[in-house]
Amino acid sequence: MKTVIGIDLGTSTTEAAIYRNGIVEMILNLEEEIITPSAIGIDDKGKWVVGKRAMSQLILSPQNTAIEVKRKIGTDSRISIGGKNYTPVELSAKLLEYVRTYASEYLGEDIRNAVISVPAYFNETQRQETIEAGTKAGFKVERILNEPTAAALSYGLAHMDEESHILVYDLGGGTFDVTLLEMFGGVLEVKASAGDNQLGGKDFDEAIMNSLIKDFQKKHGVDLRQQRQAMVKLKEEAEQCKKTLSKEDSYRILIPAIAKVGGHPVELDTTITRKDFEALVRPLVERTHKPIDVVLSDSGITANKLDRIILVGGSTRMPMIAADIEAYLGKAPDSAVNPDYAVSEGAAIQAAIIAGLIDPSEGLVMTDVNPYSLGVQCIKDGNPDYFSVIIPRNVTIPASKTQRYYTNYPGQTEVEVGIYQGESSTASRNHFLGDFHLSEIPANYSEVESIDITFSYNLNGMLDVTATVVSTGKNAKLSINMQNQENGPEIPDEEEEAHVSYSNWKDSPISGDYRAVIRRAERILKRLDEDDDERDEIESLLNDLKAAIANEDADEADDLEDDLVDLLESLED
Ligand SMILES: Nc1ncnc2c1ncn2[C@@H]1O[C@H](COP(=O)(O)OP(=O)(O)OP(=O)(O)O)[C@@H](O)[C@H]1O
Ligand SMILES: [Mg+2]
Structure with missing residues (x-):
């Protein structure tokens, strides 16, 4: 039987756990500690260091160390370490590789399977990139699990016979x-x-930092932001201050020689009280209210029906959090789970269910929801980019829903079905998931022929979209993998090299401006016959455009875009 571990890949810290001998056990890292700082770096010998060792070199060589990489996952950002740029996926993979090493060491076997948790509110790209990082680290990612669901599983295992409404608050x-x-x-x-x-918590640190920077500037006319070393020191002190204020009433920040003013070293010396701090971060705490409201209203449960409020995440140690929850919801949270371990424990329970160690028919069956609305792009009141929701957010999955649409113009024989995820009423502002083509609609007056579009979202994370011409039954489908499943085929290195000049266009900061036209061209290419004359022309323009985007040459890309649009329009006429 395969051993599957659970991993909480956090912004600040990472933990791993295993279910064995009927209990969940936290896995110790090579330093014999449960909590691994989510830090990655290159040491002075040019070797990768992860966790505590990376954290401890942060102050001395910030240019060789990365923290809070998870914040960047799913974006085109690059993180510089030792003068080289890395993707968030590459660095998360380093972190996961370390987890795989220490878990293998701890468990005495080569660990290759994992459940990895992500914030429930991660979008599809962020989820896919987390899987990619796991795969790069040598894991088969068995499941991506929502963090609050994991925390609830950890609670649920010990309280299986309760009947209750539980709110999990994870900061x-x-x-x-x-x-x-x-x-x-x-x-x-x-x-x-x-x-x-x-x-x-990062934002709470930054609130302190910003206030210190402002004071320092006022007093000495020096902007500390320009000095990386000073900023790293400031960040460390700000976090220490925040944590201390969870227990004590004041904290003195003293950083000798933080900067030079007029050639002389100047210190930073200031005392922050808990009251000062709470006033400073009040707006951040208030930002938690809206998601709480959404969750209550979407689930149709009022605050007074809540039986338990569970706190997860290191930042819930700030006393103002529990106080704010009690003031806002009229009920105090309880400390039923360990806020640092609960998520990885839950991931380990999910892993045990997958490995067959826990029989879900005896309890702990879980159902989940889709956190974002799913729908299609359509024309409404003349707006060609309207987002028509088919499965609303927070519907329990599995879910299946059908909506009927009509043709738009006389003689229309085909439609493009563009599938999106998000809450904007403008489709293209949402997250694009995929598209396909439905043809052979009988030519007719406009709005006579109807098309049914069905979305079926199952628990394995597959979204099946089917479009059917109602009058003839002719249909077309697309399946979208909304979670992990089998990890895709590895691309051999050589092939990757060959495509590199333009295949990385998506990573360019200007790529967003051209995605729509590239998709349109690719759609049309799919429709053209192999020997179509225009094919080569489109392909070559398309490749030139991608190369220009990859080179961040916006002028060139704009020219090529114009040429491409002219060509596509001549074909569509
Ligand atoms: N005693 C404390 N008081 C206030 N904040 C704390 C305390 N202890 C830890 N924190 C904060 O908790 C945060 C880390 O919490 P945790 O390890 O749960 O996050 P994570 O799982 O890495 O992040 P995420 O779940 O957002 O990806 C940090 O911002 C840290 O400063
Ligand atoms: Mg966490």
Whole structure:
């Protein structure tokens, strides 16, 4: 039987756990510690260092060290280490590789299978990139699990016979998630999830830093932001200050020789009280209210029906968090789970269910929700970019829904079905998931022929989209992998080399401006016959355009885009 571990890949810290001998056990890293800082670096000998060792070189060589990489996952950002740029996926993979090494060491076998948790509010790209990082690290990622669901699983295993509504409030280092679950007879049902991908302890540190920087500038006329070393020191002190204020009433920040003013070293010396701090970060705490409201209203449960509020994530140690929750919801949270371990413990429980060690028929069956609305792009009141929702957000999955659409103009015989995820009423502002083509619609007056579009979202994370011409039954489909499943084929290195000049166009900061036209061209290419004369012309323009994007040459790309659009339009006429 394969051993599957659970991993909480956090913004600030990473933990791994295993279910064995009937209990969940936290896995110790090579330093014999449970908590591994999510830091990656290159040491002075040019070797990769991860965790505590990377963290401890952060102050001395910030240019060789990266932290809070998870914040960047799913974006085109590059992170510089030792003068070289890395993708968030590459660096997350280094972190996961370390987890794989220490878990293998701890368990005495080569560990290759894992469940990795992500914030419930991660979008599809962020999820896919997490899987990619796991694969790069040598894992088969068995499942991507939502962090609050994991925390609830960890709670649920010990309280299986309870019947209750549970609110999981997870404020970590970089993300905020809130999830409402219902538990009865060992079934744990996720009712709704919401959150903020860009809110966490990091922002509380930054609030302190910003206030110190402002004061320093006022006093000495020096902008500390320009000095990397000073900023790293400031960040460390700000976090220490924040953590100390969770227990004590004040904290003195003293950094000798933080900068030079007029050639002389100047210190930073200031005392921050808990009251000062709480006033400073009040707006951040208030940003948690909206997701809480969304979760309550989406699940149709009022605050007074909540039986338990579970706190997860290191940032919930700030006393103002529990106080704010109690003031806002009229109920105090309880400390039923370990806020640092709960997510990885839950991931390990999910891993045990997958490995067959826990029989879900005896309890702990889980249902989940889709955190974002799913739908298609269509024309509404003349707007060609309207987002028509088919499965609304926070619907329990599995879910299947059908909507009927009509042709737009007389003689229309085909439609493009563009599938998106998100909450904007403008389709292209949402997250694009895929598209396909439905043809052979009988030519008719406009709005006579109807097309049914069905979305089926199953628990394995597959979204099947089918479009059917109602009058003839002719249909077309697309399946989108919304979670992991089998990890895709590895691309051999040589092939990767050959494509490199333009295949990395998507990583360019200007790529967003051209995605629409590239998709359009690729769609048309698919439709053209192999020996079509225009094919070569489109392909060559398309490749030139991608190369220009990859080289970040916007002028060249704009010219090529114009040429391409002219050509496509001549074909579509
Ligand atoms: N005693 C404390 N008081 C206040 N904040 C704390 C305390 N201990 C830890 N933190 C903060 O908790 C955060 C880390 O929490 P945690 O390890 O749960 O996050 P994570 O899982 O890495 O992040 P995420 O879940 O957002 O990806 C850091 O911002 C840290 O400063
Ligand atoms: Mg976390």
